[in-house]
Amino acid sequence: MVTGMALRAERIVKNYPGVQALKSVDFDLRRGEVHALVGQNGAGKSTLVEIIAGSVSYDSGDIHIGDQKHTYLDPSRSIELGIQTVHQENQLVEEITVAENIFLYDLPRTRYGFVNLRSCIQAADVLLQELGIDVEPGKKISSLSFVDKKLISIAKAFSRKARILILDEPTASLDEQGRNALFSLIRRYTSLGLSTIYISHHLSEIFEIADRVTVLKDGQRVSTKAIGETSLHTIVPEMIGRSSQSLYVRDKKGRQTLEQGSLLQIVDFHREGVVDHVSFSVRAGEVYGIAGLVGAGRTELAQLVFGVDRSDHGSLLLDGKDITAGSPFNAVDEGIGFLTEDRKDSGLVLIQPVYENITLVRFVKEIKKKVKSLLNLAKEQDDARTVVQQLDIRTPTVSQKVINLSGGNQQKVVLGKWLFADSEIIIFDEPTVGIDVGSKSEIYKLIEKLADDGKFIIIISSDNPELVSVCDTVGVMRFGRLVAELRGDQMTEEQIVKHSLGVSVIKEPEL
Amino acid sequence: MKPSAKRVEARGRELNLSVLLSITILAVCIVATVVNPRFIRITNLVNILQQISVLGIIACGVGMLLISGQIDISVGNQVSLMGIIMALIIQRGGEISPDAAHAWMIQWSIPFAVVVTFAVGTVLGALTGLVVIKSRAHSFIVTLALGSVYRGIALLISRGGSFTLYGRFETLGRTRIANFLPVSIIFLVFVVLVTLVLLKYTRYGRFLYSIGGNRKAAYVSGIKTTAVTMRAFITVGVLNALAALILISRVGTALAGTADAYSLDALAAIVVGGVAITGGKGNALSIFLGVLLIGIVGNALVVMNVNPHLRGIFIGVIIIGSVTFSGLSEQRSRM
Ligand SMILES: Nc1ncnc2c1ncn2[C@@H]1O[C@H](COP(=O)(O)OP(=O)(O)OP(=O)(O)O)[C@@H](O)[C@H]1O
Ligand SMILES: [Mg+2]
Numbered sequence: 001m002v003t004g005m006a007l008r009a010e011r012i013v014k015n016y017p018g019v020q021a022l023k024s025v026d027f028d029l030r031r032g033e034v035h036a037l038v039g040q041n042g043a044g045k046s047t048l049v050e051i052i053a054g055s056v057s058y059d060s061g062d063i064h065i066g067d068q069k070h071t072y073l074d075p076s077r078s079i080e081l082g083i084q085t086v087h088q089e090n091q092l093v094e095e096i097t098v099a100e101n102i103f104l105y106d107l108p109r110t111r112y113g114f115v116n117l118r119s120c121i122q123a124a125d126v127l128l129q130e131l132g133i134d135v136e137p138g139k140k141i142s143s144l145s146f147v148d149k150k151l152i153s154i155a156k157a158f159s160r161k162a163r164i165l166i167l168d169e170p171t172a173s174l175d176e177q178g179r180n181a182l183f184s185l186i187r188r189y190t191s192l193g194l195s196t197i198y199i200s201h202h203l204s205e206i207f208e209i210a211d212r213v214t215v216l217k218d219g220q221r222v223s224t225k226a227i228g229e230t231s232l233h234t235i236v237p238e239m240i241g242r243s244s245q246s247l248y249v250r251d252k253k254g255r256q257t258l259e260q261g262s263l264l265q266i267v268d269f270h271r272e273g274v275v276d277h278v279s280f281s282v283r284a285g286e287v288y289g290i291a292g293l294v295g296a297g298r299t300e301l302a303q304l305v306f307g308v309d310r311s312d313h314g315s316l317l318l319d320g321k322d323i324t325a326g327s328p329f330n331a332v333d334e335g336i337g338f339l340t341e342d343r344k345d346s347g348l349v350l351i352q353p354v355y356e357n358i359t360l361v362r363f364v365k366e367i368k369k370k371v372k373s374l375l376n377l378a379k380e381q382d383d384a385r386t387v388v389q390q391l392d393i394r395t396p397t398v399s400q401k402v403i404n405l406s407g408g409n410q411q412k413v414v415l416g417k418w419l420f421a422d423s424e425i426i427i428f429d430e431p432t433v434g435i436d437v438g439s440k441s442e443i444y445k446l447i448e449k450l451a452d453d454g455k456f457i458i459i460i461s462s463d464n465p466e467l468v469s470v471c472d473t474v475g476v477m478r479f480g481r482l483v484a485e486l487r488g489d490q491m492t493e494e495q496i497v498k499h500s501l502g503v504s505v506i507k508e509p510e511l
Numbered sequence: 512m513k514p515s516a517k518r519v520e521a522r523g524r525e526l527n528l529s530v531l532l533s534i535t536i537l538a539v540c541i542v543a544t545v546v547n548p549r550f551i552r553i554t555n556l557v558n559i560l561q562q563i564s565v566l567g568i569i570a571c572g573v574g575m576l577l578i579s580g581q582i583d584i585s586v587g588n589q590v591s592l593m594g595i596i597m598a599l600i601i602q603r604g605g606e607i608s609p610d611a612a613h614a615w616m617i618q619w620s621i622p623f624a625v626v627v628t629f630a631v632g633t634v635l636g637a638l639t640g641l642v643v644i645k646s647r648a649h650s651f652i653v654t655l656a657l658g659s660v661y662r663g664i665a666l667l668i669s670r671g672g673s674f675t676l677y678g679r680f681e682t683l684g685r686t687r688i689a690n691f692l693p694v695s696i697i698f699l700v701f702v703v704l705v706t707l708v709l710l711k712y713t714r715y716g717r718f719l720y721s722i723g724g725n726r727k728a729a730y731v732s733g734i735k736t737t738a739v740t741m742r743a744f745i746t747v748g749v750l751n752a753l754a755a756l757i758l759i760s761r762v763g764t765a766l767a768g769t770a771d772a773y774s775l776d777a778l779a780a781i782v783v784g785g786v787a788i789t790g791g792k793g794n795a796l797s798i799f800l801g802v803l804l805i806g807i808v809g810n811a812l813v814v815m816n817v818n819p820h821l822r823g824i825f826i827g828v829i830i831i832g833s834v835t836f837s838g839l840s841e842q843r844s845r846m
Pocket of ligand 2: 045046047088168406407408
């Protein structure tokens with residue numbers, strides 16, 4: 001057992017215009033421990049770890065790494081000091097290969113000083129195999145899925161022998177398998193003396209992996225405790241300032257009530273090698289979940305339905321009327337909304353203010369309705385303020401650029417954009433990624449309200465408890481096929497896992 | 512190679528930049544006035560505005576285009592080509608013997624030239640947009656190539672010579688209302704105001720910013736990104752046509768390369784005006800101030816009797832100053 005301090009940060013202060021992100025925070029990390037950092041969206045978790053990683057400057061405070069005091073850090077210094085980081089937002093270079101990204105800070109060279117791509121790819125291949133990540137090292141980052149990018153960020157952090165590993169929401173939208181693989185990696189390296197700072201909104205993970213946990217609230221430290229001396233019931237009130245509400249459970253509508261509503265049919269969507277003849281139907285007012293492992297083709301299915309990608313065939317019928325969308329603008333025209341899983345890539349215009357992001361889809365619809373009037377900026381901002389309040393988005397003003405919001409608050413902006421776009425059919429792809437426990441139930445209530453208003457809701461999620469508590473029906477996908485539909489008593493986490501993995505299916509419900 | 516910058520600290524950058532530009536403009540005015548009081552005479556100030564009207568009109572179009580994430584460095588060549596075509600038509604009209612039977616031809620050659628110029632502007636804009644969209648190449652490269660094509664066509668038509676208007680088309684470029692206010696300034700102000708409204712108060716303007724800020728997010732939000740891009744290119748073409756009419760009307764003759772320098776001048780003005788070369792940022796007021804600053808510097812150097820060749824150096828310094836300012840107020844949160 002290794003002992004001693006790997007890192008000590010004292011009285012760290014960080015101010016942004018209009019926001020005090022950290023108000024004199026103390027934090028320490030022992031050798032060989034996993035120290036979890038939890039708190040509401042905007043509490044200051046990412047800011048604290050970014051400071052340690054050297055990618056954000058701090059206004060005052062001391063940072064000791066090992067037994068040296070540092071007054072100045074930048075990313076390359078931090079890396080030299082043995083700190084590796086998986087950032088909350090993807091920071092990979094999109095236009096170069098997976099392998100080059102992994103070894104970005106010391107690329108293998110040829111004799112003449114050029115990058116030796118071949119040995120780079122070989123080394124990456126070895127690493128990826130060792131970590132059990134199934135991605136071609138020669139591929140460009142831009143061609144990868146959101147989750148694969150996340151895995152590559154993790155692989156990159158493990159590519160160097162680090163002393164301190166920072167993981168800022170590494171499991172966001174990973175599935176069970178991915179999470180388990182990551183946890184065994186962390187355990188293996190921890191036993192060798194590696195220290196880990198672990199940030200997650202999945203509190204159950206904290207109790208599984210962490211040795212100690214620190215709660216941050218509004219830029220201040222509330223408590224630091226050994227994991228054995230605390231529990232969910234203590235942590236949640238410390239985080240959100242009120243007692244933990246019981247887990248959200250929706251009143252499921254009976255089949256019979258649903259049967260009376262309009263019928264949306266997804267008929268035989270297919271794209272070679274990705275989605276394999278998927279059909280199912282959703283009733284107005286129904287919340288239909290899609291479960292499955294990462295790579296099961298769920299996001300791809302949504303992209304086909306919404307017209308982002310071309311399908312080989314497939315049609316969308318609303319009460320028998322063909323409303324198949326060949327492109328997103330047709331889809332939006334037909335009243336379909338699609339919250340994509342990668343907010344940075346396709347959800348938000350980061351350099352624009354919060355309000356402009358929230359109202360964008362509405363303007364698209366107004367154009368289609370031939371509305372000609374000039375924009376009323378004051379009213380637009382008022383509307384955005386309502387959304388900001390409803391979703392409890394932490395931002396100094398609605399004119400703040402989205403890029404300056406914390407990750408979870410950015411996610412809420414995308415949600416706001418689609419929840420208030422007034423769509424009849426909404427596909428949510430991992431809607432609550434990165435959102436804190438306090439806000440999740442509020443969001444579920446908003447989704448429920450949409451359903452009660454007779455909308456068609458489809459939710460793709462890797463968070464099985466979420467699906468079970470929110471959905472009326474859960475379809476499970478595996479290898480591009482819809483392999484099961486679970487309702488009522490059948491709809492349990494256990495069943496979902498079973499069908500996702502395809503093990504010992506005793507009675508397959510007919511589709 | 513650094514990973515893409517994450518968060519930026521930005522607070523009302525556009526506003527700050529326009530304040531800074533205004534201060535700079537004021538400073539240049541003061542210096543010029545001290546050196547030569549004639550600078551501040553109202554006739555000289557009106558002159559400056561008249562001189563920048565062509566640049567201002569071009570810059571508004573290219574500015575909107577740049578906000579949407581596309582660039583057009585062929586605008587100068589477009590204006591030159593349209594100038595040639597228009598002057599050719601008017602010159603031919605003037606060469607016809609002025610007997611009664613041909614009087615209508617002389618009369619109609621001018622409206623005809625105007626219509627043709629706008630038609631050509633629309634076509635050039637549409638063509639550029641089409642090639643950019645279909646080739647999927649970067650618009651910088653595409654317009655570099657197209658600019659060369661337009662220059663070639665202008666040379667072919669003019670055979671290296673020039674066309675004159677025989678003073679028959681002076682309204683746009685030279686006429687002054689009440690003997691004081693040039694018509695071209697009215698056009699400039701009108702175009703700037705329309706650009707301002709378009710960018711700030713219309714859905715189309717909002718789409719330009721969204722596409723420039725994140726094309727994919729705009730697409731998934733249901734915006735017809737290609738249609739909007741196409742429209743932005745056509746707008747550039749139409750404004751170029753207006754610029755060509757004003758320019759040739761003022762100068763009185765058209766050469767194949769008359770307006771080529773406007774390609775880079777417009778870009779310089781827009782960048783000074785704070786439009787990000789990567790798209791998604793900028794506003795009409797700052798673009799106008801950028802144009803004004805460049806115009807005033809040019810004029811001030813002449814009035815102060817400084818070697819006019821210094822103009823290029825000054826403009827270079829201004830560009831660097833402006834983008835440095837933008838960079839400083841929007842750098843990564845560390846530093
Ligand atoms: N560049 C910036 N400019 C302005 N404010 C910022 C900037 N970066 C962060 N903030 C603010 O600092 C606060 C802390 O943000 P931080 O990203 O640390 O939160 P977090 O705890 O990681 O939240 P989440 O769970 O949502 O990821 C937030 O209120 C955020 O809006
Ligand atoms: Mg964060």
